[in-house]
Amino acid sequence: MVTPHNTQAIVLAAGKSSRFKTKKSKLLFNICGRSMIMYPVKALEALNIPTTIVLGHQAEAVRQEVTQHAQAGIQFALQVEQKGTGDAVACSRTTWNQENILILYGDTPLITPSLITELIEIHHTSKATISFCTTFVIDPAGYGRVLEKDGKIEIVEEKNCSPDQRQINRINTGVYIMKRAFLENNIDKIAKNQLTGEVYFVDLIKMACDQGLGVTVQPVAYDYVRGVNTLQDLWEVEQIKRSEFIKHWMSEGVRFELAQSIHIDINVKIGSGSFIGTGAHLIGDTVIGEDCFVGAFSIIENSKIGINTQIQPHTFIQDSSIGEEVQIGPFARVRGNSEIGNDVQIGNFVEIKATSIGDHSRTKHLSYLGDATIGKSVNIGAGTIICNYDGVKKNRTIIEDNAFIGSNNTLIAPVTIGKGSYTAGGSTINENVPAGSLAIGRSRQQLKEGYAEKIKAELVKKHSCACITEDIGKKNAQSTLDEALGFHGAIKTTNITDQI
Numbered sequence: 001m002v003t004p005h006n007t008q009a010i011v012l013a014a015g016k017s018s019r020f021k022t023k024k025s026k027l028l029f030n031i032c033g034r035s036m037i038m039y040p041v042k043a044l045e046a047l048n049i050p051t052t053i054v055l056g057h058q059a060e061a062v063r064q065e066v067t068q069h070a071q072a073g074i075q076f077a078l079q080v081e082q083k084g085t086g087d088a089v090a091c092s093r094t095t096w097n098q099e100n101i102l103i104l105y106g107d108t109p110l111i112t113p114s115l116i117t118e119l120i121e122i123h124h125t126s127k128a129t130i131s132f133c134t135t136f137v138i139d140p141a142g143y144g145r146v147l148e149k150d151g152k153i154e155i156v157e158e159k160n161c162s163p164d165q166r167q168i169n170r171i172n173t174g175v176y177i178m179k180r181a182f183l184e185n186n187i188d189k190i191a192k193n194q195l196t197g198e199v200y201f202v203d204l205i206k207m208a209c210d211q212g213l214g215v216t217v218q219p220v221a222y223d224y225v226r227g228v229n230t231l232q233d234l235w236e237v238e239q240i241k242r243s244e245f246i247k248h249w250m251s252e253g254v255r256f257e258l259a260q261s262i263h264i265d266i267n268v269k270i271g272s273g274s275f276i277g278t279g280a281h282l283i284g285d286t287v288i289g290e291d292c293f294v295g296a297f298s299i300i301e302n303s304k305i306g307i308n309t310q311i312q313p314h315t316f317i318q319d320s321s322i323g324e325e326v327q328i329g330p331f332a333r334v335r336g337n338s339e340i341g342n343d344v345q346i347g348n349f350v351e352i353k354a355t356s357i358g359d360h361s362r363t364k365h366l367s368y369l370g371d372a373t374i375g376k377s378v379n380i381g382a383g384t385i386i387c388n389y390d391g392v393k394k395n396r397t398i399i400e401d402n403a404f405i406g407s408n409n410t411l412i413a414p415v416t417i418g419k420g421s422y423t424a425g426g427s428t429i430n431e432n433v434p435a436g437s438l439a440i441g442r443s444r445q446q447l448k449e450g451y452a453e454k455i456k457a458e459l460v461k462k463h464s465c466a467c468i469t470e471d472i473g474k475k476n477a478q479s480t481l482d483e484a485l486g487f488h489g490a491i492k493t494t495n496i497t498d499q500i
Contacts, residue, residue: 004047004048004049004117004120004121005099005100005120005121005123005124006098006099006100007049007098007099007100007101007102007120007177008049008050008051008052008095008096008097008098008100008101008102009044009049009050009051009052009101009102009103009104010051010052010053010054010089010092010095010101010102010103010104011037011040011041011044011051011052011053011054011104011105011106012054012085012088012089012103012104012105012106013027013037013053013054013055013056013062013105013106014054014055014056014057014059014079014082014088014091015056015057015082015107016056016057016082017057019229019230020229020230020231021231022231024058024061025057025058025061025062026107026228026229026234027062027065027106027107028058028061028062028065029234031109031234031237031238031241032238032241032242032245032264032265032266033265033266033267033268033283033284034069034109034265034266034267035065035069036106036107036109036228036234037053037062037065037066037106038065038066038069038070039108039109039110039111040104040105040106040108040109040111041053041066041069041070041074042070043111043112043113043116044116045070045071046113047113047116047117049102049116050073050075050098051073051074051075052074052075052076052077052092052095053066053074053075053076053077053106054076054077054078054079054088054089054091054092055076055077055078055079056078056079056080056082056088057082059078063076075095077091077092077094077095078091079091083197083198083199084192084193084196084198084199084200084201085198085199085200085201085202086187086190086198086199086200086201086203086204087198087199088201089103089183089187089201090187090188090199093184093187096180096183096184098180099179099180100120100123100124100177100178100179100180101177101178101179101180101183102116102119102120102176102177103175103176103177103178103201104116104174104175104176105174105175105227107227107228107229108173108174108175108225108226108227108228109228109237109241110223110224110225110226110237110240110241111175111224111225112224115133115175115220115224115225116175118218119131119132119133119175119177119218120177122216122218123177123216126214126216127214128213128214128215128216129178129179129182129208129213129214129215130176130177130178130179130182130204130205130208130213130214130215130216131176131177131178131215131216131217131218132172132173132175132176132177132205132215132216132217132218133173133175133176133217133218133219133220133225134146134170134171134172134173134217134218134219134220135170135171135173135219135220135221135222135225136169136170136171136219136222137169137171137222138169139169140158140166140168140169140170140171141158142158142227142229143158143171143172143227144156144157144158144171144172144202145158145161145165145166145168145170145171145172146168146170146171146172146217147165147168148217151209152206152209152210153205153206153209153215153217154205154206154209155172155202155203155205155206157193157200157202159195159196160193160195172202173220173225173227174225174227175220175225176201178204178208182204182208182213183204186204186207186208187204189207190203190204190207191203223240226240241266242262242263242264245264245265245266245268246259246262246264249264249270252270252272253272253273254270254271254272254273254274254275254276255274255275255276256276257275257276257277257278257296258277258278258279261278261279262276262278262279262280262281262282263280263281263282263283264282265282265283265284265286267284267285267286268282268283268284268285268286268287268288269286269287269288270282270288270292271288271289271290271291271292271307272290272291273290273291273292274288274289274290274291274292274293274294275292275293275294276294277293277294277295277296277297277298277313278296278297279296279297280294280295280296280297280298280299280300281298281299281300281301282294282300283299283300283301283302284301284302285302286300286301286302286303286304286305287303287304287305288300288305289304289305289306289307289308289309289324290307290308291307291308292305292306292307292308292309292310292311293309293310293311294311295310295311295312295313295314295315295329295330296313296314297313297314298311298312298313298314298315298316298317298329299315299316299317299318300317300318301316301317301318301319302318302319303317303318303319303320303321303322303334304320304321304322305317305322306322306323306324306325306326306342307324307325308324308325309322309323309324309325309326309327309328310326310327310328311328311329312327312328312329312330312332312348313329313330313331314329314330314331315328315329315330315331315332315333315334316332316333316334316335317333317334317335318333318334318335318336319335319336319337320334320335320336320337320338320339320340321338321339321340322334322340323340323341323342323343323344323359324342324343325342325343326340326341326342326343326344326345326346327344327345327346328340328346329346329347329348330348331348331349332346332347332348332349332350332351332352333350333351333352334346334351334352335351335352335353335354336353336354336355336370337354338352338353338354338355338356338357339355339356339357340352340356340357341356341357341358341359341360341361341376342359342360343359343360344357344358344359344360344361344362345361345362345363345364346363346364347363347364347365348364348365348366349365349366349367350363350364350365350366350367350368350369351367351368351369351370352369352370353368353369353370353371354370354371354394355369355370355371355372355373355374356372356373356374357369357374357378358374358375358376358377358378358401359376359377360376360377361374361375361376361377361378361379361380362378362379362380363379363380363384364380364382365382365383366382366383367380367381367382367383367384367385368384368385368386369384369386370386370388370389370394371386371388371394371395371396371397371413372386372388372396372397372398372399372413373396373397373398373399374399375399375400375401375402375403375419376401376402377401377402378399378400378401378402378403378404378405379403379404379405380399380405381404381405381406381407381408381409381425382407382408383407383408383409384405384407384408384409384410384411385409385410385411386411386413387410387411387412387413388413390413394413395413395414396413396414397411397413397414397415397416397417398415398416398417399411399416399417400416400417400418400419400420400421400435401419401420402419402420403417403418403419403420403421403422403423404421404422404423405417405423406422406423406424406425406426406427407425407426408425408426409423409425409426409427409428409429410427410428410429411423411429412428412429412430415429415430415431415432415433416432416433417429417432417433417439418432418433418434418435418436418437419435419436420435420436421433421434421435421436421437421438421439422437422438422439423438423439423440423441424438424439424440424441424442426442427439427440427441427442428441428442429441
């Protein structure tokens with residue numbers, strides 16, 4: 001593999017993430033849809049730089065994450081006991097095979113290929129033994145301070161800083177490149193720190209200066225090299241990343257109603273002319289076509305939205321494909337690898353799960369459609385429920401083209417509604433309906449003329465005797481009321497209407 005100036009990379013990912021105060025390693029936390037560790041790994045992949053990752057805390061979990069999402073060829077080294085950054089680098093020595101060794105931390109998700117390239121070029125042209133990046137910050141707490149005096153450079157970790165040194169706001173970013181020969185000759189010469197007992201990799205910079213070797217310092221903007229040590233740092237970094245993505249899509253013709261409220265992930269793609277409403281979440285591998293409308297507080301996750309589709313507010317679409325010129329919502333849910341055709345209308349309070357719907361079909365109100373295949377130009381009446389689960393397995397329902405499902409239908413799967421068939425409102429359908437048929441599955445209505453007034457009269461009597469039940473007491477209230485109304489035997493006040 002051809003690499004920039006014979007360079008390979010070591011990514012330090014062995015730390016315990018103690019300041020996160022969580023059970024999970026901070027390197028596994030997602031930032032805009034990508035785990036923290038994968039940001040520097042992907043930057044190195046873009047430059048074809050062979051990479052070794054030094055694992056330690058939760059080593060297997062971090063290894064699995066990298067193996068799952070990185071290109072083939074990543075190597076791993078293990079730091080069994082966390083003894084400092086110098087020891088972590090030393091643990092990777094069996095993988096060193098290039099002239100220059102680039103070293104960076106796994107918790108720097110804002111680092112870019114261009115920054116890495118610039119550092120490598122400066123290191124090459126200056127013929128330095130060590131080159132590293134520095135930056136200036138208002139609050140340097142948590143970072144090593146960069147001291148320079150009489151042409152010599154030294155980095156002092158914060159734990160070892162004097163009160164005066166703590167006021168220095170020039171900090172070490174943790175991005176270095178050095179000659180492999182120097183690293184091999186000096187890595188084992190780093191003394192343990194007297195205060196912490198750890199081996200600090202940064203001590204190599206002072207050692208190089210003391211040996212009269214060239215050290216080059218490259219100033220960079222802080223936002224590219226921010227380390228993530230706390231959950232607040234994570235939040236700040238994610239805001240920067242989201243802003244980058246939103247600015248990019250704005251430049252591509254996408255309008256964001258309230259940009260600072262939008263959640264957008266790294267792999268999201270949006271077509272020009274689209275509108276993204278306040279509080280929308282665009283998550284995972286989501287693709288939104290041109291001239292789409294995504295209403296406020298909608299969530300679209302791992303889904304594809306066709307051109308000129310309208311997603312009304314408070315709609316949740318997950319793992320599904322939506323066609324062109326579709327209208328969905330508000331307050332609708334589409335999930336479970338559903339496939340929606342073109343010119344389909346899915347209205348408010350409709351849930352669709354693992355279902356395909358053909359072109360020009362309608363399901364506008366208060367329905368659940370699960371595990372179904374629905375054809376073209378089908379009308380689903382309000383309140384339709386597909387009963388897809390029998391307590392053991394999910395069963396499929398087939399509704400063929402041009403069928404009309406009446407309101408308040410219950411379709412008990414497995415069942416097929418034939419092409420062009422009708423089902424009457426209020427029906428329970430548990431048998432197949434042949435094409436072109438009318439299915440009626442409901443109880444026969446009974447009429448008793450003149451009974452309404454009798455019911456009203458009995459209810460008035462019941463209400464007028466309420467005071468009697470209160471005076472006599474709860475214990476004998478029912479029997480006393482029955483006697484007062486003259487009811488005996490089978491007729492009771494609790495079932496007046498049933499007995500008429």
